[in-house]
Amino acid sequence: MSSLMLQNPTVLLHRGTNRCSSPPSDQNPCAGGDCRTIRFHHRMRNLSIRSELAADTNNGMPKQSQNLSFPLLVNGCTGNMGKEVVKAAMNIGLRVVPVSFSSREGPDRVVQVDGVDIKIHGPSERDDVLASLVQQHQGLVVVDFTLPTAVNENAELYCKVGVPFVMGTTGGDRERLFRTVHEADAYAVISPQMGKPLVALLAGFEYMAREFPGCLQGFIPQVMESHQTSKKDASGTAKAFIKYLQLLGVKIDEEQINQVRDPMMQMEAVGVPKEYLSAHAFHMYNLTSPDQTVSLEIQHNVCGRSMYAEGSIDAAIFLAKKVQSKADKKLYNMIDVLREGNMR
Ligand SMILES: NC(=O)C1=CN([C@@H]2O[C@H](COP(=O)(O)OP(=O)(O)OC[C@H]3O[C@@H](n4cnc5c(N)ncnc54)[C@H](O)[C@@H]3O)[C@@H](O)[C@H]2O)C=CC1
Numbered sequence: 001m002s003s004l005m006l007q008n009p010t011v012l013l014h015r016g017t018n019r020c021s022s023p024p025s026d027q028n029p030c031a032g033g034d035c036r037t038i039r040f041h042h043r044m045r046n047l048s049i050r051s052e053l054a055a056d057t058n059n060g061m062p063k064q065s066q067n068l069s070f071p072l073l074v075n076g077c078t079g080n081m082g083k084e085v086v087k088a089a090m091n092i093g094l095r096v097v098p099v100s101f102s103s104r105e106g107p108d109r110v111v112q113v114d115g116v117d118i119k120i121h122g123p124s125e126r127d128d129v130l131a132s133l134v135q136q137h138q139g140l141v142v143v144d145f146t147l148p149t150a151v152n153e154n155a156e157l158y159c160k161v162g163v164p165f166v167m168g169t170t171g172g173d174r175e176r177l178f179r180t181v182h183e184a185d186a187y188a189v190i191s192p193q194m195g196k197p198l199v200a201l202l203a204g205f206e207y208m209a210r211e212f213p214g215c216l217q218g219f220i221p222q223v224m225e226s227h228q229t230s231k232k233d234a235s236g237t238a239k240a241f242i243k244y245l246q247l248l249g250v251k252i253d254e255e256q257i258n259q260v261r262d263p264m265m266q267m268e269a270v271g272v273p274k275e276y277l278s279a280h281a282f283h284m285y286n287l288t289s290p291d292q293t294v295s296l297e298i299q300h301n302v303c304g305r306s307m308y309a310e311g312s313i314d315a316a317i318f319l320a321k322k323v324q325s326k327a328d329k330k331l332y333n334m335i336d337v338l339r340e341g342n343m344r
């Protein structure tokens, strides 16, 4: 068990200071100088979240009994999304448990996010540490942004210790993932895409597929996605779109996704701005009618990661509310989160 936990088991982090000492980022555009605008922005967001949560009727439960200031643990704080989610959580005053996990062993590992130390535990400590945190922090929710190789084991761990979780990580064995959650009857939000505009676009395709199955019968598909070279798997978002395209009658499978990972090609052929080579997600779906007289093109291009981090926090808030209200339905996707008006 971690020394941090033994010495200070209830330490939780708030980012409520008046001074911004952090460098500029997607989340924090103030350049360490005049922070009034960003502080105002953070405060307004904080207030709007709190009032939104307070306004919830929660199936007739008294509003005061909804302690929605739940603790959040972000898994994968060694990675890019993990850090981004911690920043987004602290920006709105959510309590972040300063612990995260890793696939590698190593004593006394710490990562810093916005000046906050987060203790990293390896696989041998993971189960005990998480079980103990679940006991210490009532209402704990985990957000997972790790790697495709970790998806299934992590979900199994969250189910074993009984902690609700948001799974933003793509890949792994998705059937096994859903089976794990279903069999454990666990609370979870699982989605390869956390960004509000894209969740809405996916919802549009879900609608099309439900209402007009087969309407793109025979259309010839081309799917291209470009991500930073460190991305290990094919786009989970593209895979989700492909499921809808299949229902619309398009003959396509995931193997046909053209993954662009070469930075030169990303800049020259895809049009990715140089400064976003290390953090972008560009997608293009091209569908041509069998006689080649009609073509449809859907494109979504995202630079940076803040959109996903914001959406993950929305998902965590949504899930905390579901747990508190003891909702019968337990497994959700981001369309559920959007549908209930839970995305800011
Ligand atoms: N759902 C969504 O909207 C989005 C999903 N993603 C997905 O999230 C995942 C992470 O993305 P990035 O942060 O960009 O990758 P990254 O490579 O920057 O970070 C992943 C981190 O997870 C760590 N890790 C590996 N195994 C672990 C384990 N068992 N426990 C804890 N940590 C472990 C790695 O050491 C690494 O530091 C990817 O699958 C990516 O596709 C990324 C952005 C948005």
Ligand SMILES: O=C(O)C1=N[C@H](C(=O)O)C[C@H](O)C1
Pocket (backbone or CB within 6 Å): 170, 192, 193, 194, 227, 228, 231, 234, 235, 236, 237, 238, 280, 281
């Ligand atoms: O790894 C990423 O960066 C992203 N992963 C998700 C995916 O695979 O669809 C979402 C977005 O494309 C960014």
